[in-house]
Amino acid sequence: MNLLVLLAAGVAGFAVARYCNALAGLVSVVFLGLGGMVAAASWFQMRLEDNERLEQLEFEELAKTHSGSALFEAKDAELFPVKRSREQFERFFIPVFTVVVCLIQAGGAYFLWRWLARPVLVTVVTQPSTALALFGLLALVLFLVGKFSATFARLEDHGLRRPGPVYILLCAYFCFGVALGGVGGEGGLARADLYIARGLCALLALVGLETLVNLVLEMYRPRVKGKVERPLYESRLVGLLGQPEGLITTAAQALDYQFGFKVSETWFYRFFERAISWLLLLQLGALVLSTGVVFIEAGEQGLLERFGNPVPGHTLLEAGAHFKWPWPIDKVYRYRTEQIQTFNVGLTPEAGKESERVVLWTRQHAGGTEDNFIVANRVAGGAEATNDMAGKRTPPVSLITGTIPVAFQITNLLSWAYTNSAAPNLLEDVATREIMRYFVSADMNEVMSYGRLEASETLARRIQAASDGYGLGARIVMVGLQDLHPPVKVAPDYEKVVGATQSKRAKILAAQADSIATNELAGAQAAAIVNRANAVKTETVVGALAKAALFTNQIPAFEAAPSVYVQRAYLRAFAEATPTARKYLLLATNVHDVIQFDLQDKIPYDLMNVTVPPAKK
Numbered sequence: 251m252n253l254l255v256l257l258a259a260g261v262a263g264f265a266v267a268r269y270c271n272a273l274a275g276l277v278s279v280v281f282l283g284l285g286g287m288v289a290a291a292s293w294f295q296m297r298l299e300d301n302e303r304l305e306q307l308e309f310e311e312l313a314k315t316h317s318g319s320a321l322f323e324a325k326d327a328e329l330f331p332v333k334r335s336r337e338q339f340e341r342f343f344i345p346v347f348t349v350v351v352c353l354i355q356a357g358g359a360y361f362l363w364r365w366l367a368r369p370v371l372v373t374v375v376t377q378p379s380t381a382l383a384l385f386g387l388l389a390l391v392l393f394l395v396g397k398f399s400a401t402f403a404r405l406e407d408h409g410l411r412r413p414g415p416v417y418i419l420l421c422a423y424f425c426f427g428v429a430l431g432g433v434g435g436e437g438g439l440a441r442a443d444l445y446i447a448r449g450l451c452a453l454l455a456l457v458g459l460e461t462l463v464n465l466v467l468e469m470y471r472p473r474v475k476g477k478v479e480r481p482l483y484e485s486r487l488v489g490l491l492g493q494p495e496g497l498i499t500t501a502a503q504a505l506d507y508q509f510g511f512k513v514s515e516t517w518f519y520r521f522f523e524r525a526i527s528w529l530l531l532l533q534l535g536a537l538v539l540s541t542g543v544v545f546i547e548a549g550e551q552g553l554l555e556r557f558g559n560p561v562p563g564h565t566l567l568e569a570g571a572h573f574k575w576p577w578p579i580d581k582v583y584r585y586r587t588e589q590i591q592t593f594n595v596g597l598t599p600e601a602g603k604e605s606e607r608v609v610l611w612t613r614q615h616a617g618g619t620e621d622n623f624i625v626a627n628r629v630a631g632g633a634e635a636t637n638d639m640a641g642k643r644t645p646p647v648s649l650i651t652g653t654i655p656v657a658f659q660i661t662n663l664l665s666w667a668y669t670n671s672a673a674p675n676l677l678e679d680v681a682t683r684e685i686m687r688y689f690v691s692a693d694m695n696e697v698m699s700y701g702r703l704e705a706s707e708t709l710a711r712r713i714q715a716a717s718d719g720y721g722l723g724a725r726i727v728m729v730g731l732q733d734l735h736p737p738v739k740v741a742p743d744y745e746k747v748v749g750a751t752q753s754k755r756a757k758i759l760a761a762q763a764d765s766i767a768t769n770e771l772a773g774a775q776a777a778a779i780v781n782r783a784n785a786v787k788t789e790t791v792v793g794a795l796a797k798a799a800l801f802t803n804q805i806p807a808f809e810a811a812p813s814v815y816v817q818r819a820y821l822r823a824f825a826e827a828t829p830t831a832r833k834y835l836l837l838a839t840n841v842h843d844v845i846q847f848d849l850q851d852k853i854p855y856d857l858m859n860v861t862v863p864p865a866k867k
Contacts, residue, residue, distance in 0.1 A: 252414030253293055255395050256286040259388060259421065266388070267428075270381040273366060273447035274431050278424040280358045280454065284351065285417030291347055292410045292481065298336040299410070305332040344481070348465055355458030363451045366444065375431065375443050385429040392422035413484045424450060457485055541577040546570060549588040551663045556580050566663060585667070587660045590727055593674070595654040595682050596621045622737055625650040625689040625697065648694050652734040656681045656713065662723030669721040677722055681729075684712045702731045 260282035267275030309330070375381050396418030403411035427450075431443035544567070546552045552567035553560070554574060558581075567582065574580040597620055627646045658677065660666050666673050688709055689697070697705050709729040717724055736744040808815045 251395070252399055252418060253286060253289040255392070255418060256282055256289055256414070256421070259392055259418075260286060263385070263388060263425065266381065266384045270375055270377040270384075272375050272381045272385070272428055272431065272443055274424075274428045274443050274450060275381065275385060277362055277447045277450040277454070278421060278428055280354075280362070281417065281424060281450070282421050284354065285414065285421060287347075287351060287354075288417060288484070289414035291344070292413050295336075295339065295344075295481070296410045298332065298339055301332045302330070302336050305330055345465070345468070348461060352458055352461040352465065355454055355461060359451050359455035359458060362454070363448070366447055366451065381431070382429045385425045389422045389425035389429060392418050392425060396422055410481060413481060416485075460485055538576045542574055544572050544574055544582045546572065546582075546584065549586060550584050551587045552582045552584050553663065553667055554580060554582055560668065583667070585660060585663055587663055590657050590659055592655050592657045593678050593681075595656060595678065595685055596623065596651070597653040620651045620653060620738075622649040622651050623686060623689045624648075625694045626692060627694055647690075649737050649740075650689065650694055650697070650734055651737045652731070654685060654733070655728075655730040657727040657730075658724045659727055660723060661725045665721050665723030669723065673722055673724075676720060677717055677724060680716045680720065680722075681713050684716055685709060685729075688712065697731065698734050702734070706731050 260279055263275055263282055264279045266272070267279060396415050399411070399415035399418060403415055427446050428443070431446045544552065546567050546569045548569050550569060552572070554564055554567055554572075555561065556575065556579060561580075572582075574582065625648055627648050656678075670676050688705070692705060693701070706729050709731075710726050713729065714726040717726065804815075
């Protein structure tokens with residue numbers, strides 16, 4: 251019965267899911283198919299055990315009537331062929347079947363996840379009402395059949411009857427989830443079905459991992475004769491999800507073992523067991539009600555939406571506490587409106603790499619891959635040189651690389667959130683466009699040197715004007731051009747060109763300094779010569795005037811005492827003419843003079859102390 255129900259539910263679920271485009275329904279069909287395979291294996295294994303039991307009864311009846319016969323002295327393999335078939339089935343077929351189930355689970359999870367990740371995939375349930383009705387009916391049927399089968403298996407205490415019912419119950423819950431996805435699509439949550447489908451894919455991968463672990467542990471599990479083991483293909487995780495009430499039984503057994511008495515038979519535990527569903531509902535209700543209060547932090551603003559649409563008059567929420575309808579009716583989206591946010595233009599980030607503290611032109615920046623921008627070069631030349639296409643010449647453009655941070659602040663949250671879709675991406679595209687437009691009309695050397703500040707201000711104005719044109723509601727705070735440099739491959743050659751240019755400039759400045767020094771020195775020497783000539787001129791003129799004035803003053807002296815004047819003039823001339831000669835003054839006139847003349851000149855003292863340089867070899 252479990253096998254037939256799972257097969258019928260799988261066919262019906264696939265048809266409804268394809269008709270309604272329910273992605274979660276298509277994923278749940280995989281679980282229905284796996285449940286059908288597990289139910290078929292357990293049914294076949296049960297048939298073998300029933301045949302083995304009948305074979306044992308027949309053998310016992312024959313043993314009563316033919317005791318001591320040679321028939322019963324044969325080997326067990328000959329006496330019990332059905333038992334041998336069952337043992338061979340459990341020894342070879344069950345592990346192979348479990349490996350196949352594991353591969354289906356892992357492969358289904360992988361391919362379904364890739365299929366759900368396709369951008370062209372339609373994620374909207376086309377017929378939400380039909381999906382809600384049919385999957386809800388399918389969930390009800392599966393739940394009733396699964397409960398009946400699970401209770402029957404528990405009363406019979408037959409382990410091979412458990413795998414089928416737990417898959418039926420689990421698929422019933424999944425169908426109920428698919429129905430809720432249809433409700434979400436009807437209420438405005440278009441991607442609810444996609445999220446449920448991805449959750450089912452993750453659960454399928456987890457079940458496949460559990461099956462793989464069971465296969466590995468099966469190789470090292472000790473075999474105890476006579477002990478009934480759980481089927482290898484039975485998933486404990488599926489059983490826990492299909493029958494969550496088993497957790498209470500397990501907890502009761504653990505408490506009994508821990509405390510040493512029957513805690514599960516106390517009145518409190520009995521009350522807790524009876525009221526567990528209401529307690530869970532109360533907790534779920536408290537959790538839902540707690541979503542009716544939202545707190546907006548300082549520096550933030552929130553947008554209130556009801557079923558995906560803005561609430562008129564209460565859309566914008568300022569900092570503080572606010573009341574709203576519980577989730578999923580109302581949802582609040584927070585934005586940091588007072589924080590200065592940044593994004594980088596010209597840098598493609600790479601995962602797992604961190605930016606370096608020291609950034610050089612000649613090394614690739616570790617934060618990612620930098621993009622190249624076309625920038626103009628101003629070259630000297632007239633219109634004839636520009637239009638001359640006969641000769642080969644380098645075009646007046648270059649490439650520039652850099653990480654350009656753009657800082658912005660959200661000033662109008664409603665425009666930022668509702669005027670355009672994906673406003674951050676649009677602002678980044680606008681900034682990239684304006685930067686590229688500016689670079690193609692700017693000079694590379696100016697942008698990389700003294701023109702950075704002006705270029706930064708110009709770009710900020712252009713990006714602000716473009717963002718205002720799209721109604722983004724953002725204010726451009728700053729555009730940074732600090733990290734501009736040539737591409738890494740040409741950076742060494744560019745540095746050589748810059749070094750040659752600087753060397754040329756240094757030589758020009760040195761030549762200008764020499765020119766200035768030579769000209770100024772020549773001017774100084776010319777001024778000195780002119781000044782000396784003027785001094786000699788002045789000295790000559792003044793001396794002549796002084797002599798003329800002296801001659802004029804000598805005439806009265808001569809007229810006053812001619813003999814005295816002549817004698818004094820003679821003596822002055824004699825003294826001036828013989829400054830180094832010996833002179834004798836005769837003061838007395840009434841004695842006989844004895845005059846001795848020594849006409850031998852003495853050698854001067856300086857001639858006796860002349861140092862003669864050594865002769866050259």
